[in-house]
Amino acid sequence: MDKIIALAFAGFIAENVILSQFLGICPFLGVSKKRSSALGMGFAVLFVMLISSMVTYVLYRYVLETLNIEYMRTIVFILVIASLVQMVETFIKKVSPALYKALGIYLPLITTNCAVLGVAILNISKDHNFLGTVVYTTAIGLGFIFVMFIFSMLREKINNAPVPKAFQGIPIALVVAAILAILFSRFGGII
């Protein structure tokens, strides 16, 4: 039980996917202008992450390992993730056209979101069991949503702040991201 809690905490804050591992920076900067689309993107990523790491875990442990072709890991994982994103896209288009419109081009870009592939590979290389995979991936996904949410609120504030012309837009966003990353790196000492 302690291990599960430690795993969840590590995924959520200490090994935060954006601010400690620097994965998934593209949606972090691209979709964080509005709070609602940041949350929508976060949940879409969490959903894809969770399903894809469960599927890739089963595929790795029961197909690739039994046949001794572990080196096929990356290509099989990418195949699974790309197909899942396609399915999620069709699903969101039907269920919530507004969210589909807000996410726009960033939805198909989850395919190349390194956070999703990164978590799938981390679960394998850290030797988590199935429960560990589910807990760690959920924590990572929630951490992603959490940071996206904080960052989108900060950016909404920055929009109304008198920012020097040279810093407007992405530069000030990167400065804010750097300060957040410094804050989050301190959490690493807890575990």
Place this chain on the structure above:
Amino acid sequence: MLWDILLPAIILAGIGFVLGILIYVIGKVFYVEEDPSIEQVVELLPRYNCGACGYPGCKEMAGALLKNEAKPALCKPLKKESLPPLEEYLKNYFEAKKQQQ
């Protein structure tokens, strides 16, 4: 030796096949009917999805063009020779719409 090469290929093809069928089924179940003219306008646009027009992608731009919310000139990478067919298509589309009403 041959088997070492064939086995991974077969496994990968098998996984791809299963996923492909799943995508097909989900695409059928969650099918959304779309205005076919959006697809035709996208054909006339450069399809770079660059976002220079201010819309998230070419598809959204096409939708805005058909609603007369956007002008074809907004599309920066559109070549000069591909502008007349697009304008003509839109003209015909709006005229057809007027006649319907």
